[in-house]
Amino acid sequence: MGNIDYVVHQVAVPPPQPFLKSLKYSLKETFFPDDPLKRFKNQPTSKRFVLGLQYFFPIFEWAPHYTFHFFKSDIIAGITIASLAIPQGISYAKLANLPPILGLYSSFIPPLIYAMMGSSRDLAVGTVAVGSLLMGSMLSNEVNPNEDPKLFLHLAFTATFFAGILQAALGLFRLGFIVDFLSHATIVGFMGGAATVVCLQQLKSILGLDHFTHAADLVSVMRSVFTQTHQWRWESAVLGFCFIFFLLITRYFSKKQPKFFWVSAMAPLTSVILGSLLVYFTHAEKHGVQVIGELKKGLNPASLTNLVFVSPYMSTAIKTGLIVGIIALAEGIAVGRSFAMYKNYHIDGNKEMIAIGTMNIIGSFTSCYLTTGPFSRSAVNYNAGCKTAASNIIMSIAVMLTLLFLTPLFHYTPLVVLSAIIVSAMLGLIDYEAAIHLWKIDKFDFVVCVSAYIGVVFGSVEIGLVIAVALSVLRLLLFVARPRTFVLGNIPNSVIYRSVEQYPNANHVPGILILEIDAPIYFANASYLRERIARWIDEEEDRIKSTGDTSLQYVIMDMSAVGNIDTSGISMLEEVKKVAERRGLQLVLVNPGSEVMKKLNKSKFQNDIGQKWMYLTVEEAVGACNFMLHTCKTNLKKDEPEGWNNV
């Protein structure tokens, strides 16, 4: 080969690394991809302590630089979100079959914890509709909230406790990436389905029905609604639709005119006040309009001793806690991340999980139920111009004052207003535009999204979630099990070789078949690839037979996109090489990556195929093959299959 007149570059085996070093590297990339310990490097111990404190309690980082200017912004944002948090809190607690006062409790303690531990400047802490519904329906399977409200309440605390434990543990053990397995498409479908289900549940209060199904699926709810048409209350329905209309109008207005964000933020509280005044003056509570009734004055009672750690309830609480914990976490992290991106600061997902988890653990000791960072409330916080997590403290103080002095005011608040608040919030979650976008870009994502939606609406929240996650994981597995392979051709007037499917003007190289494999070669695809490569060769030989081109002599496999290989994959390569040789073809490898080279080298396949048949670029491989094809022809004057072996 010395007389080839261009430079051929050798494929390198990466320098050997001790096993422990490469293991350490893999573990670091898996669990510490964001390198959280970087800041502690080369620091004295005292400084390390301060940095560690600031890491777990970011308040120590921002509080010393806190200014009056920040305070002005935060107080406006805090009061705005409090005015949203109070009616929403009461509404969502009803959704979870819990006493309304719990919604207020949950907007008092958790925001204080988050203000100390959270690293997002925009997240506004509170309860969420989907999490509340999910918790309520899962716990109802075990305990009837109407028959044993006390046990139900204690189970809710216990579930919150386990949700917090799970969240904090995921963060501590750096397993935050589990949340990534809930893809955007899953969340769109799941949230849309949950919002639909929540809206359907509101038909109970809006139609003023006394009896209602405990099931959440569409079929049961529709049956429940339409078997009781004679029980519908028009007073309640009119009131409900008026408030929904009012809330939607204000939201539409605020969306068009972002500086009037406070119009939609204040609308729920306005609705509550208007609704309460209406009931108070018309005595509508005596005409079929249900009201909240008495709310106990005073701050959160302790609930540490209420946690239920006995079977059979504990296992239900754990299961509920795990599922609602993951869902709440996914929302909180996604919200924190998106606002951080707008304002260009960084959020550590694992650290946020510790903050959210701690907030729920302490919450479960102080009569709070599941909280996270809901999107709607955080968006209001952001629009209101919050500067730091101090806006959560302001909100918390406002809720505290409400708990201490203002709870009697909610006595006459009609339930139908709360339902209207929930419906208007939920309609914003049904993101059909996102679903259309998914359909346009990625059909599989659309299928995942729709499956989640249908699963939630016709089955249950858990079924929808399981289907969507299973489909998403199946997609990953299918990507590996059925990788794409391409035939490459030469792009005219260049030395570039690209897929003839993507570049229809690329030309076949006579006598040479160039294949590209687009995935790692693992046990799951080794058999498939073996068959697929054989089929490519068959098809190429059929084509040559029909066109009378130069007969096939070389199969070049471009390994650039093969990220890794396992022992099954190496056996596959050995088989492909043997089969090719039996058909009189020479296998040529191009650009195996470092992981692949390491393994080929150790397995002796490298020696087997010979350094001579490995090239760094397709260009060089084609050049060498062409050179040999040419030499054979001129030397032997015939296409002797053994010819090239002797070069």
Add this chain to the structure above:
Amino acid sequence: MGNIDYVVHQVAVPPPQPFLKSLKYSLKETFFPDDPLKRFKNQPTSKRFVLGLQYFFPIFEWAPHYTFHFFKSDIIAGITIASLAIPQGISYAKLANLPPILGLYSSFIPPLIYAMMGSSRDLAVGTVAVGSLLMGSMLSNEVNPNEDPKLFLHLAFTATFFAGILQAALGLFRLGFIVDFLSHATIVGFMGGAATVVCLQQLKSILGLDHFTHAADLVSVMRSVFTQTHQWRWESAVLGFCFIFFLLITRYFSKKQPKFFWVSAMAPLTSVILGSLLVYFTHAEKHGVQVIGELKKGLNPASLTNLVFVSPYMSTAIKTGLIVGIIALAEGIAVGRSFAMYKNYHIDGNKEMIAIGTMNIIGSFTSCYLTTGPFSRSAVNYNAGCKTAASNIIMSIAVMLTLLFLTPLFHYTPLVVLSAIIVSAMLGLIDYEAAIHLWKIDKFDFVVCVSAYIGVVFGSVEIGLVIAVALSVLRLLLFVARPRTFVLGNIPNSVIYRSVEQYPNANHVPGILILEIDAPIYFANASYLRERIARWIDEEEDRIKSTGDTSLQYVIMDMSAVGNIDTSGISMLEEVKKVAERRGLQLVLVNPGSEVMKKLNKSKFQNDIGQKWMYLTVEEAVGACNFMLHTCKTNLKKDEPEGWNNV
């Protein structure tokens, strides 16, 4: 850009395809990668019928060309495997807690079915040790074989029936790739573990114990053996070890001298004859050496009406059937494939599954239990020079003659000889060399293998299998969730850019960071990649700060190895672009593949980044960036971050 003096190639969006066409293509690649319908194309209907018949019954393909020369070879191979099949069949039936005669029944009917339907010329059909053990232990959990042997037998037929249904269904629905998820490493560990467990079970007969644990794990067996030391029978043990020694010696001899393959093939039958004669003449059955006892003369009775389709037994039978069915299938397919490769003919995995499944379904109707193509017996068949599946017919006839006339001869066969046959076969399955090979090449495969082994030996066969498959799938998911990213550098005296890790002599390009991503960009890795890319930029800027190099202006992302992208991935790219811009960096994409280009095009990201910032090769991208870096510097005499925007 007109004044750049080299040709820049455009990245192409592949020609649009109708949705249904691309869906059809995906489904075809997923379920019909081997294109089984190709042969039916452009054929008249009558020819299609013949081809279809030949497809499902390959005997019609090879029988018309059958010659006397083939027959001579097949008859030798058939008699050889029959002499192995008879003692092995009896032994393995004992392993499954079934009457010994079932082993003979199972070597009569199933080989006939396979000879008609199977496409392998080398597979010898029969029962397998691991499958027998697994079936016996799984069914024993539901029914005690000593207390209710009849029900147990019927359950075994039912499990075989369901195993056959599963196998045939996998083949019919083209789901054969599910078997690929049992990787080579899994099978090595699993088989080794199962062989260890089977050997441990033989301690019962070898030590002549009457009572023995029903559990199969190491701890229980050891406890059972060492609590009964006073019950050990030296006669039995001496006989056992002598025969094991004899069998191992013959195997070793045949391995060294392959043309004496018949020595090891005949050894089990020789042992049975020697053992029986010894017992007959010494009356050892009265001195603690257990014998088989009476075997019923005659062919297989029908068992169709014995199948059990009532709960609670049916669910056990289904579960057992599914697991043993998959395991048996994996062995049969792997054996068929490897011999086909040696002899250079092609086997259709899905078609083989239909053959094996049908053979088990019909077997379950005719008093046979689970059969497949065991490796050891097929290897003997191959070495004995079989030419077609007719050797299975010869074996079947030999077994039939045995059933009709020779069963009384096995009355005095000592159980300890059967145990010796099992142990010597099993020791060959503990493939520690393969495990060492795995350790050398791929540590993760080794971990999978050892986990399977430990799971089987200390837990149970099912536990080992589940652990190994879960680890293997986890590896695939981790590959996608934590893809490798590399910094590329310029290889000296070339225009090639490769990973600086693999090619330590590759040079950084000043002012430009070139990154390569080695996996599809999916929801599972979008967050990780965003953080990792940010970290690469940080590290590069730190390096530049410390060395005083040209400040960073361009981030080139080589997308060659990105096989696909989903909507989460596209959002990630959009975010990376925004973040880069905020830091004054321009993002440049290189060589996005067809799937990626399709989606970038539909999502408008392509317009967003601009065709100007997409190049076909890293060389062209670096050329363009360098050109602009240079123009900026000479035009503006300063590193103005906005400079390059105006070029």
